[in-house]
Amino acid sequence: MATDQSVSDGGWIGLGTSSSQSQFTRSTVVLPFNATIVGLVLNIRDKTLLDGATVTATIFTSPCGFADPVSTGISATVLGPSNDEDPNCTATGTGSVAVTRGTLVSVQLTTSQGVGALPNGAAVTILLTIP
Numbered sequence: 001m002a003t004d005q006s007v008s009d010g011g012w013i014g015l016g017t018s019s020s021q022s023q024f025t026r027s028t029v030v031l032p033f034n035a036t037i038v039g040l041v042l043n044i045r046d047k048t049l050l051d052g053a054t055v056t057a058t059i060f061t062s063p064c065g066f067a068d069p070v071s072t073g074i075s076a077t078v079l080g081p082s083n084d085e086d087p088n089c090t091a092t093g094t095g096s097v098a099v100t101r102g103t104l105v106s107v108q109l110t111t112s113q114g115v116g117a118l119p120n121g122a123a124v125t126i127l128l129t130i131p
Contacts, residue, residue: 001029001107002123009111013057013124025065028104031128037061039094039127040107042076047118049080049088054112057124061097062104069106072097076124 003018012019014027042057049055056077060069076093099105107124 001126003027003121005121006117006119007109007121008117009109009115011109011117013107013109013122018121024060024062024069024106024108025104028062028065028106031099031101031103031105033101033130035099035128035130037072037074037095037097037099037105037126038129039092040074040076041090041092041125041127042078043090043123044078044082044118045089045120045122046084047082047089047115047120047122048084049078049082049115051081052112053080053115054078055115055118055122056110057091057093057107057122058110059097059105059107059126061099063100063102065104069104069108 012027074095076091082088
């Protein structure tokens with residue numbers, strides 16, 4: 001999942017899309033089979049971070065668009081500094097959450113105070129195992 005659109009604190013990442021805090025369903029994909037979510041890789045591309053600043057990606061799921069999304073607890077956090085001289089753009093997170101075929105999934109970004117939006121978006125990969 002990735003977007004080249006600006007993503008702000010609390011925003012969601014989909015397939016080429018991003019949306020605001022209240023719009024989980026607009027940035028979801030559907031899982032095609034029963035699986036276990038086991039990890040997440042985040043890349044914040046060229047976003048500059050000051051020392052100690054953070055960008056966190058967390059996987060959320062929902063059985064359908066009517067239900068509120070639920071955090072899987074699987075997150076990845078990039079910890080600054082990150083800049084063109086000292087790039088630190090990626091982070092990984094692991095866990096184990098069983099999901100069923102048809103589950104909607106998206107990733108929410110949260111940032112520490114002062115980070116601001118990621119103007120060129122971000123990219124994430126959700127890692128799955130298939131029973």
